[in-house]
Amino acid sequence: MARDCLIVAYATIVAMWPVLLTIILSAEPSGAIAYTAVSQTEQCVYVLDLASGETTRIGTGKGDGAPRWSPDGSRLAFETRTDKGTAIYVVRADGSEGRLIDHAQAVNQSPRWSPDGRNIAYATGAVPTQRIAVFDLETNTETLWGSEQSGLMRPVWISGTGLLDRLISTEAPVGRSIAQLFIDRPSDAEGLLAIGFTGGAKNRSTDLFVVTPDETLPFPAWALPSQGTYAEWAVEPARRNRGMAFESNDGGDREVFVLTSEGVYDVSNHRAADWNPVWSPDAKWVAFESFRSGRRGIYRVHRGTNRVFPIAVSNDADNWSPDWSPDGQWLIFVSNRRGPESLYLTDYQGDQPPERFVIEGSAPCLAPAWRPRTRSKAARP
Amino acid sequence: MNRCILFTLLLIPLAVFAREPNGSLGLIQSPHNGRPALALQGESFMVELQEEATLQLRSEKRTIPLDVTWSVGSGGNVTGTCRVPSDAAPGPYTLEAATVTSTDQNIRSVYLYDAFPEDYRIAHVPGESVSAERLQRALATAGESGAAFALITAPLANTKDPELLEAISTVLDESPLPAFLCPQQNSSDDDPYAALFGTRSFAFQFGRDGYLGFNAPGAPNRAALTDAPAAQHRLRRFIRPARWSIGFTQHYDAAMDMRSQLTLFVDDPLDVLIAGDVRAGHETIPWGSTALIATAGNDVQLIEVSEQGVNEIRPQ
Numbered sequence: 194m195a196r197d198c199l200i201v202a203y204a205t206i207v208a209m210w211p212v213l214l215t216i217i218l219s220a221e222p223s224g225a226i227a228y229t230a231v232s233q234t235e236q237c238v239y240v241l242d243l244a245s246g247e248t249t250r251i252g253t254g255k256g257d258g259a260p261r262w263s264p265d266g267s268r269l270a271f272e273t274r275t276d277k278g279t280a281i282y283v284v285r286a287d288g289s290e291g292r293l294i295d296h297a298q299a300v301n302q303s304p305r306w307s308p309d310g311r312n313i314a315y316a317t318g319a320v321p322t323q324r325i326a327v328f329d330l331e332t333n334t335e336t337l338w339g340s341e342q343s344g345l346m347r348p349v350w351i352s353g354t355g356l357l358d359r360l361i362s363t364e365a366p367v368g369r370s371i372a373q374l375f376i377d378r379p380s381d382a383e384g385l386l387a388i389g390f391t392g393g394a395k396n397r398s399t400d401l402f403v404v405t406p407d408e409t410l411p412f413p414a415w416a417l418p419s420q421g422t423y424a425e426w427a428v429e430p431a432r433r434n435r436g437m438a439f440e441s442n443d444g445g446d447r448e449v450f451v452l453t454s455e456g457v458y459d460v461s462n463h464r465a466a467d468w469n470p471v472w473s474p475d476a477k478w479v480a481f482e483s484f485r486s487g488r489r490g491i492y493r494v495h496r497g498t499n500r501v502f503p504i505a506v507s508n509d510a511d512n513w514s515p516d517w518s519p520d521g522q523w524l525i526f527v528s529n530r531r532g533p534e535s536l537y538l539t540d541y542q543g544d545q546p547p548e549r550f551v552i553e554g555s556a557p558c559l560a561p562a563w564r565p566r567t568r569s570k571a572a573r574p
Numbered sequence: 575m576n577r578c579i580l581f582t583l584l585l586i587p588l589a590v591f592a593r594e595p596n597g598s599l600g601l602i603q604s605p606h607n608g609r610p611a612l613a614l615q616g617e618s619f620m621v622e623l624q625e626e627a628t629l630q631l632r633s634e635k636r637t638i639p640l641d642v643t644w645s646v647g648s649g650g651n652v653t654g655t656c657r658v659p660s661d662a663a664p665g666p667y668t669l670e671a672a673t674v675t676s677t678d679q680n681i682r683s684v685y686l687y688d689a690f691p692e693d694y695r696i697a698h699v700p701g702e703s704v705s706a707e708r709l710q711r712a713l714a715t716a717g718e719s720g721a722a723f724a725l726i727t728a729p730l731a732n733t734k735d736p737e738l739l740e741a742i743s744t745v746l747d748e749s750p751l752p753a754f755l756c757p758q759q760n761s762s763d764d765d766p767y768a769a770l771f772g773t774r775s776f777a778f779q780f781g782r783d784g785y786l787g788f789n790a791p792g793a794p795n796r797a798a799l800t801d802a803p804a805a806q807h808r809l810r811r812f813i814r815p816a817r818w819s820i821g822f823t824q825h826y827d828a829a830m831d832m833r834s835q836l837t838l839f840v841d842d843p844l845d846v847l848i849a850g851d852v853r854a855g856h857e858t859i860p861w862g863s864t865a866l867i868a869t870a871g872n873d874v875q876l877i878e879v880s881e882q883g884v885n886e887i888r889p890q
Contacts, residue, residue: 229799258799319829320792320827320828320829321828321860346832392860392862394858394860395858395860396861397860397861397862398840399836424836424840424841426832442836442840446841446842447836447841466807466837466841468833482804484804484808484811487808488804488808489801489804489807508646509648510648511801511804513801514799529648529649529801532649532650534800534801557800559799559800560799
């Protein structure tokens with residue numbers, strides 16, 4: 194009898210091990226957060242170590258923008274002010290080996306790392322004639338991507354996936370099925386999604402574009418929510434080709450749409466504006482900002498059920514700029530609920546009252562970005 | 575009787591302390607001389623204070639205690655809804671506040687009306703630079719023009735000189751008409767301007783029309799990372815029911831923060847944007863719906879608002 198009980202207990206532990214492991218690992222948030230701190234004299238990127246609470250100054254302090262981690266968590270990139278305009282600054286997570294990219298143009302914005310961490314894409318040139326450039330960190334070369342079309346911005350990578358193959362294919366998928374877009378397979382194709390200006394001097398709008406080293410292609414209309422001129426913004430692909438989220442004013446006000454193999458849906462659907470989608474690491478959830486309670490709050494929506502849950506909402510303050518922990522259990526965000534903008538932490542279900550990070554001498558703190566899991570010792574700073 | 579004595583004692587120091595000694599906003603954060611409240615007799619206006627206080631309006635002839643309903647505000651402040659007595663005389667007032675430990679007053683921060691006109695003129699004070707003397711002359715011109723109020727889009731916050739801003743505040747204390755200041759495009763909440771005149775974005779209503787003053791610099795200015803885009807969105811919603819929705823800012827250019835452009839010119843486009851400077855190549859707002867009224871130079875620009883629209887009055 195006792196032996197049977199032991200066997201059952203052992204089998205239960207083995208069966209539940211993945212769940213237990215998740216609970217153990219997510220009991221406390223861990224890792225590091227990069228953020229932009231502002232003071233009367235400077236605007237600088239720092240890295241906060243969650244375990245020790247120590248911060249490391251890694252920025253230039255000359256007007257640093259929102260930091261972006263490299264996929265292996267070893268480096269960061271962000272725009273910063275220079276004498277000429279704005280340049281992309283690349284630095285290791287401990288603040289060493291910082292350098293400005295040598296750009297051809299004076300204005301450079303919105304850096305994004307390629308999945309392999311070798312390249313950084315960004316918008317280059319003055320608005321509204323900016324284009325997309327890619328900087329190769331190994332060869333130190335800056336290359337303009339796409340055709341001669343200008344007015345492109347906010348690039349995000351979709352390279353190495355079948356999604357890109359199908360988006361740039363001259364042949365429409367059989368039956369123009371959206372599901373065909375997301376048949377996952379490795380690909381050598383390199384490409385980006387970007388926002389681009391459309392229309393003329395009196396009827397400007399924005400749309401989604403696919404940018405490859407040689408071409409700039411409009412995102413296929415049949416894969417968008419509806420026909421018509423709507424202003425798309427803030428496109429964000431999920432990891433491993435599992436979908437993409439973007440904003441559009443299709444429907445009358447600004448909404449978050451998700452494009453997956455099941456179709457394209459307005460997942461936030463509310464008469465108040467919904468902004469800035471951010472995928473969870475497992476691509477099951479999209480966190481976004483919404484004004485549905487009056488002030489700007491953070492919500493999450495399940496990509497399968499479209500059910501929306503509040504994460505951080507206040508009646509008398511704003512909550513914004515969410516970013517997921519690598520295990521998907523926590524969110525870091527900005528709030529002014531206790532005066533100056535500070536970083537707050539909450540579990541992704543919003544069950545616990547948000548915990549405020551008190552970072553002495555560097556409030557307000559903005560644009561937090563959670564460091565990805567470091568996969569190898571070589572990648573650590 | 576004791577309450578009356580206590581109230582009187584509390585208000586005695588008010589004649590001494592206006593704002594902080596260095597001119598910064600103090601107990602009363604809003605309204606003030608660069609962002610006054612406009613209210614009808616018998617209706618209400620909003621205030622924002624650092625803490626709840628006893629409030630009254632004062633003019634040369636009369637003092638009016640205010641009945642205030644308080645609620646929690648942003649950043650630790652409180653907001654109050656102040657009921658204006660129906661027999662309060664139209665005109666400019668000083669708002670006075672008193673707590674047990676502090677007092678404050680903002681001169682010419684509240685204007686009362688018996689009715690808002692349907693057709694009226696705005697005096698737009700643009701300019702590439704500004705001084706206290708120039709602003710004084712411009713406001714005098716605006717007052718003589720019969721304008722209902724002045725929108726000042728000259729780049730006041732371009733200066734980091736607190737003394738100049740204090741001098742400008744002194745000029746506003748004597749303005750012949752309500753005056754609304756708009757910060758320069760690259761100002762921030764840490765600038766001396768913010769200490770004297772408050773946040774970058776605000777809105778007010780004049781009769782059936784809604785006005786939104788804002789500052790939306792492009793990246794990597796931190797405004798795009800802060801609550802500024804959300805504030806503009808909320809303020810745009812606040813003036814949505816207006817007959818005309820009218821924005822005003824220091825200048826428009828295509829590099830303006832894109833979130834602000836989507837909010838103000840695409841998703842819920844303003845009818846008109848009034849700007850104090852014209853940049854080459856940016857003479858129109860390309861998004862299609864919002865008309866741009868802009869002027870380059872230092873002359874006061876008169877704009878007529880009526881059922882027919884919002885139009886610049888060109889000199890004959």
